[in-house]
Amino acid sequence: MLIGIVGKANVGKSTFFKAATLSEVDIANYPFATIKPNEGVGFVRHECVEKFFKTKCNPQKGFCIDGERFIPVKLVDVAGLVPGAHEGKGMGNKFLNDLSAADVLIHVVDIAGTTNENGEPIKTGSYDPANDIKFLEEELDLWFYGMLKKNWNKFARTSSMEHQDIDKALYAQFSGLKVNLSMIKKARINKELDKWTDDDILKFSKRLRAVSKPTIIAANKIDLASGEANFKRIKKQFPKHIIIPVSAEAELALREAAKKELISYVPGNGKFSVLQKAKLNEKQKQALKFVEKFLGKWKNTGVQKCMNTAVYDLLKFITIFPGGVHKLGDSKGNILPDAFLLPPNSTALDFANHIHTDLGDNFIKAIDVKTRKAVGKDHKLKDGDVLEIISRK
Ligand SMILES: Nc1nc2c(ncn2[C@@H]2O[C@H](COP(=O)(O)OP(=O)(O)O)[C@@H](O)[C@H]2O)c(=O)[nH]1
Ligand SMILES: [Mg+2]
Structure with a gap:
């Protein structure tokens, strides 16, 4: 399981990544053989079956707090994508390659509109984050399209001449991309390959991108002014998208405080408690006050919710003990x-x-x-x- 964290620059990808991969418990045993430099281990949260058996578990991978099991999944922090990434702009090719192996994407959007299309800081609320949702999907669609177009003429002719299985022929074009035959079947146009028009190729690329890189939108920086109004508007504008209000910064503050044993906090919860022995400095007090107010309004920071929604709702994975x-x-x-x-x-x-x-x-x-x-x-x-x-x- 690999979750790709994507988005343009300065939207909070690294903050999200850091928060999601920071655990209260230091874990030695990850179930992953290799971890690349921009990868890390995050967790999905699932009720532990220890309750059912009235026992206490000793997880060897991941951890368990208050009967909630945290199961490791791999995350990759993909550097900021810019418009034109599919043509190689801003190291686009390399960054898109980092996404190849992802099963699902979390698209981090600056919902408060504090950054322009290139990720440069601007006055809060002066950029419409709807553009980012469209631009990223378009880049990914064109990336798929480009892969197909590269060899299309030769490949379509050969495949038709040799009466190859269309699904298998198409499948071979997407090696390394976490695409399987059933995704191809779902996305495919019903025509001999040598009859496909450019429009057909593009249409197929779009559908295949949608089924093979299902995406949720993390509406990050919801804590800033214009975050809420933009969030409401964008939810209406994109009714089919899963859009989750997020404050990656709030989650990071909580996880860091929990790690320092200043508070007890179960990632995903709407509450935390300051520990008796904790000696908070003024800055920490302020930060926790801000987070408490935030949780009062939004129920949770959204980071754990994004992780769980990606794995359990979008991919429909199940947990087996x-x-x-x-x-x-x-x-x-x-x-x-x-x-x-x-x-x-x-x-x-x-x-x-x-x-x-x-x-x-x-x-x-x-x-x-x-x-x-x-x-x-x-x-x-x-x-x-x-x-x-x-x-x-
Ligand atoms: N207010 C607020 N700021 C955030 C949040 N997440 C990230 N930031 C800030 O946004 C800026 C860019 O964050 P970073 O994680 O480096 O973005 P990246 O370029 O997408 O990896 C930093 O100044 C962060 O502190 C958030 O949830 N709320
Ligand atoms: Mg970053």
Whole structure:
């Protein structure tokens, strides 16, 4: 799972990224083999099944506070995209490449309109953030379009002459882009490839971009003047988009204060409490006062909400906990040590394979630990299931 943080310069991408990847707990074990310089580990929040089993978990990846499990996901902070990025403007090619592997995007927009189209600071409210939503989608569409156009004539002719499967032929053009065959089928025009017009290619590029890089809008800097009015207007203007009010700065303040043990705060909550032993300086007092007022109005900072919405609502992933009917711990006695994110419609066998292909290869049956019922390999999993895999080895 890779979430791409995108947007033009100075909208708050890095602030969002820093807030989302800052955890109260230092975690040694990430489930990711490689982390590039502009990548980090953030978390989605899911109710922990420890409550169901009336126990206390010891997560080995991620962490758990107050019965809320934080499950690691990778984030990439893509440097500011400018109009014309698809033609290479402002290192556009490199930045777009950074997005190739993303499953879902969080488009950070300066909803208060304090930055112009190039990300330069201007008077608050004097730029319409609607332009940014349009511009970014257009850049991504044209990026997809450019990839197709590069070899189109030759590729369309060969594919038609050789009677190749159209979906597979198109699929081959998007290697490395987290595009799969079902996305191609959803987006495709129903015509032999050598009959496609330029308009058809563009139309397909747009549809494919929309299904393969689903995007939510983080309406950031909502704490500033004109943030709220712009947010309301833009929600009306883009009724099909998911737009979440965000103050990345407020979230960063909360996570930093929690890390210093000045407050207790569960990311995503609408409240925090100042810890008894905390010695706040004047600046910290002011910052927390501002955040408290903000939460009173907006309920939460929106950062955790963006993460959860991207993974659970847009991608419709489910969380599955490995466990056993007789033992919820691993060999070292860690209770409910893991929580995995799986794509929608995953089966018991998919889960076994996700843990280890050996487990999939030797699959006998699985047990739904909550109901204690045995299930077969094709059993469809649902969010929050606890599963035990019984294998031959
Ligand atoms: N008021 C306010 N300012 C913010 C917020 N998020 C970021 N900023 C400020 O916006 C500026 C640009 O932020 P940065 O994260 O570097 O933007 P990036 O270029 O998109 O990575 C900085 O001065 C931040 O402090 C927010 O939620 N509210
Ligand atoms: Mg930045």
